[in-house]
Amino acid sequence: MSITTRTGTPAEQQWQTWHEQRAAEIALPYGPLALTATHWLADFPDGHPDGVPGHWKADGDAVLLRAAADDGLTVDGAPLDGTVRLGADSAPATARVAHDGRRLPVLRREGLWAVRVFDPGSEARRTFGGIDVFPYDERWLRPGLFRPYGAGRTVQVHNADGRQRGLGLAGELAFTLDGDEHTLQAAVEADGTLWAVLADATSGTDSYRFRFLRTPAPKDDGTVPVDLNRTLLPPCAFADHFICPFPPPGNTLPFALRAGERNRIAR
Template identity: 25%
Template sequence: MKKSIFVLLATAFVTLVSTNAQTDYVKEIEKWRSDEESDLKKDNGWLTVAGLFWLKDGINTVGAGPKFDVRLTDNFKQEKFGEINFHNGSATLKVESGVEAQSDGKNISTIDLVSDEKGKPTQIQTGSHTFYLIKREERFGIRLKDNNSEARRTFKGLQWFPIDESYKVMARFDAFTEPKEVKIPNILGGNFKMKSPGILKFTLKGKEYSLQALDEGENKLFIIFRDASNLTETYSAGRFLYADMPVNGQVVLDFNQAVNPPCAFTPFATCPLPPPQNDLPIEIKVGAKRYGH
């Protein structure tokens, strides 16, 4: 009798501990989801991206309306903002007389634009607009953001699959002797050169899979993957997943934290796409659903 009572109490204790652990995990993922949405909605977040304009050699006009090379949104109430003189990768902005513009909190009239290729780009603010110079492969362009963009104003929230802790797996990290430079396809039709430190190998639902990891230099592994759910319920161009750096050759992959890339929210992003080897032949029905699905 005493033995039976002990077994029942032990079972109840184990069940309670397991339930509490599951509840803590769900709360952790729910908070992470809330933070993801807040980051998306913030000033100058991805919902504010309102344009991408590739620069031609010579003078590029900037203003509101179809006649300008770099077109601000209708929230810019003056017609012409200024001109960008671009030549051999160098860009200089000259602001139209009477137009207010700032960079790093200081009023400007003329300024050289440093691109994101060299770290933090020179950011130009006027009203609700911010724009800066980007480089993608051999092209230079202006990325425009508007904090009053329609996408931000009409955002209805992210949609997620139910949380399933069985999609949190331990992966073995097979490191390369030296990080490899790899070509990753992008949505522009070209390729980005990125660094891959190794391959992640893991078991999910009883089968073995592998994913190539990338290193973006932020002490995180970056994984771009596609799976069978992309045909129906998740973003067709794949999803992103981040993971902590390996510890003793092991990496935790939590597909509940799979997110949509920026190009799911704006046609003006320049997203990398999953390399062919990261195309998983199964449905990963956790993490972010297709936006607006």
């Protein structure tokens, strides 16, 4: 059994553990690398998305799936022979519908329904060689301040699939670097943590074209640590069929953020 020897400060060792865990999560059988298709049901009025058995139809606040036993679909682990009403799935690994080892989670965005295909045998998963990262540097660990807007805002931004969708924003995340203040428009997740979509001077050249940043939930006074060493690749860096939002206006940092994840490594 091999033992990983950790070096550096405690903060750097924690970052190394985070990086290893991220790579392991990405490589899970139904992780981002397994996504091979996102089929918007509105694009298939006949109810038959390419390569997906059964008849799929949006029906208001649900999707109706009709299949015969020889279609080979299962719902909640049991063969489907008839019709079932489906809601949106919370995660691919727990999707109700499966077919021949693939998971078929149902997705809803802005009132539109889609079915996705997660295949553990995808080429992206087979050729995954890890995540390239910039070296850890304590310079990128900054004290931050979250300034909530008086009311939430929604801005239209391009998504990775070429469509425009609304991006909800709850406030500004501010931090200083080399004496200058920088701000990012951020969303507040259900658990209170912050999420921002950003670009910087390395985007598209020395790193992926845009990245995500997540922070803990701010304290009551708005203070929050901003660890840019944990800047993340978006899901669409691992598979082409995600619909990641691009950075909203004002979220392109004017410096080279040589921190966090850079790109997916293919072997």
